[in-house]
Amino acid sequence: MSALERVPAKKSLGQHFLTDGNIARKIVDSAGFAREDIVIEIGPGLGALTELLIGRARRVIGVELDRALAEKLREKFPSEQLQIIEADILKVDIEELARELGAAGESRFRIIANLPYNISTPAIQHLINFRNYISDMTLMLQKEVVQRIVARPGGKEYGLLSVIVQYYCAVEKLFDVPPGAFRPAPKVYSSVVRLAVRERAAVDVIDEEIFFLVIKSAFAQRRKTLLNNLKGLSRRINLKRAQQGLREIGIDPGRRAETLSLAEFARLANFFAGEGAVPRIR
Template identity: 40%
Template sequence: MNKCIHKSRILRKRFGQVFLHDRYIINAIVSAIQPLSGQVIVEIGPGLGALTEVVAKYVDVMTVIELDRDLARLLANHRFLHSTLNVIQQDAMTVDFAALSIELGQSLRLFGNLPYNISTSLMFYLFRYTHVIRDMHFMLQKEVVNRLIASPNAKTYGRLSVMAQYYCQIIPILEVSSTAFRPVPKVNSAVVRLLPYTRLPFRVRDVSKLATVTHLAFSQRRKTLRNSLGNYFSEKELAEQGIDATLRAENLSVEYYCRLANVLAERAILEEESECFHD
């Protein structure tokens, strides 16, 4: 990428943009991804193309999703990459990845250096599409990666931990110093691999109920479950699922959150059937 373009670039802080420049880190990430010709490779937030340029060497065509119209135009007109790239100038959280998978003819391999200000929201959005995603390799704020991989009873264990671990096997790849970026951010980063399960580890009848239970529990994480979930579950109902009502949100494993989600789902079905009966 032309260094003059890099130096003269006006950063759009509203997009949370920082740009990776460390060649060792770039090569390590591409080595972890192992892109191959014939695969459907999709990069989210390519920025100035530091990762794009290296990945493109291994594939015939790849798709990049870039919100910044100037960067999208820059990549579309890149003298070496323009014939390799399918550039989508769009917010990644408005992309229908299921439709994209159908259009491109196979499951998606996603990667990217995700902006800090949207990374968590984007992860929740992508979980909707794990049925069409083969794997994901993301550079994230280290704190976000710590939350993704956290186990019960850890301070970093939260709603993101539960939802991510329900959908994916999560593997930390490498830690990245802030000096690998320009401008230098105030936080360190890490690269993580997410492998969506082909067979989910726990049965959940309605995933929206899992989202509800985790939101309720972790939005009041200092309270005991007796209090944070008291409007939805009695102590008896919690005990029937093997849950001590004096525990807090961070003490429950993914399995137990799935059990509670199923209780809500079954309750909703019974209420619906009752309404139909009375009608």
């Protein structure tokens, strides 16, 4: 057993190290990396993916929060192609990293990650904020989170995360990963998902700020109807006008948010934007 493999998992960091070589190869193969790619690996852990990435990409940047793991990774993989950054991915400025490495325009970063369950959603949101510098993401997440990401309208998994991710990315669930592929084994299954950043958003909206205010309000209380969730959104449009407006754009005010498609959320947001009804955040 190597020094890297002897590093214990830290429960405080939500660490579950991928140790199954077949699964590691399947993940890297599914990402389809090319020799000219610059890959950011989030949470390299024991290096199961790192070892495979070094031979396939032009450059690999591993972002590892655990200092002991970062040191051991540098020792195990003394390659010029690999750079280990000891940092919290939620605090990494990917735009600055892109400027340093020249990864912009047609040469954007490709992301691969085995994300700790406890930071999955904020990590995805953080990456999406830097979407102009990322071409795609191959992520291993808790199965339940992947189900929410790829969910379609009408199901209980469909929610705010589904809408936000699908607005910016084309999503595809690839396969499930059993608990036995990790050390220590988690209590639940994981899944691998691909998020391909769209060249333009999935739907056209007049004002993105209003669009996100609307969807957050719509999903605020899932048991409530759209009208009840949205009526507190604006101080400048009365309930009767809101009901009338929803019907004008073909949306029943009695529906619930989880039944609306992206296109319908766009129509809803554009209605509020056109009415000048939503207070702006300054």
